[in-house]
Amino acid sequence: MSMKQATKAAEQQQIDERWQRPARPLGWRSVGYYLGVPLAVALYAGLNNWEMQRSVGTVASIIFYLAHAMLPWWITCGCTSFFKKLLQAIKPPWIILLLLGHTLGCLLVLPYSNWLVGIYEANWSALDFSADSAAVFSAPFWIYWLRAGVIWVIINFVFDRFVGLPLYRYTIPRGYDSDATAVAQSNQESDGWNERPPGFIERLPAELAPAEVLAIKAEQHYIRVFSPTKEYMVLYRFSDAIRELDETLGKQVHRSYWINTNAIESVHAKAKDFSLRISSGADIPVSTPYQGLIRELARTRRIPSRG
Secondary structure, three states: HHHHHHHHHHHHHHHHHHOOOOOOOOOHHHHHHHHHHHOOOOOOOHHHOHHHHHHOOOHHHHHHHHHHHHHHHHHHHHHHHHHHHOOOOOOOOOOHHHHHHHHHHHHHHHHHHHHHHHHHHHHOOOOOOOOOOOOOOOOHHHHHHHHHHHHHHHHHHHHHOOOOOOOOOOOOOOOOOOOHHHHHHHHHHHHOOOOOOOHHHHHHOOOOOOOOOEEEEEOOEEEEEEEEOOOOEEEOOOHHHHOOOOOOEEEEEEEEEEEEEEEEEEEEEEEEEOOOOOOOOOOOEHHHHHHHHHHHHHHOOOOOOOO
């Protein structure tokens, strides 16, 4: 077999494997993003446009906004994914991909939007959509672009940072649940990204040595890192960070806290309240399962205990 034939056979095998790969189930976050968001926008707009409801009725009003929200939302998602693959070599920031995808989506959706408006105006003469009909790059077009763009960016920010669905990132951060990143991980595999994401220690600021980490606290998808002088926020999974930290350096003392035992200055126990004061001045709570461990540590190291 020649080199050219071998290369072609290898490419065909990769294509076959891609088609044979089992489909990933969509998690609730993906369903909420692709279906829930446009549905919620359509219901809100349809039920709050009283003038349109008086002219066409509530059902026809909701149908109009469903048609006006669903397809444009999916087209904009597809356009953003297109730019993400197209610009993979330069890897622009997340917000640039959103704006590019939104702009192309507006241009592609414009004929459909004008067609939809025309149908409703033809059937209900009392309706006046003149303010919503737009020509390419006209003033109404840019007004629509700005209004829809603000909604597009805000929703993606919420899903990326708070819901845990980083669809339009080139590097997917650790700390996201597996079902939350099913679509994003699938995109990552199809683009051939196999780099290992940086670990917790690698994500710390350059000026902060691992031994200077006094304590860490889980805050949603982030970790608050306590140092002698500052506090930092690191995007990472708390359980993974604990596994990567030196076991001889510190201990977990709460479901949301890990502490460097060398940083403990005093133990505070009053009734059911049990906490530690660390060298930075911060107070770290200790939950019941870990109180015995801390009492023994305080006894062996002669750490001051205050009631």
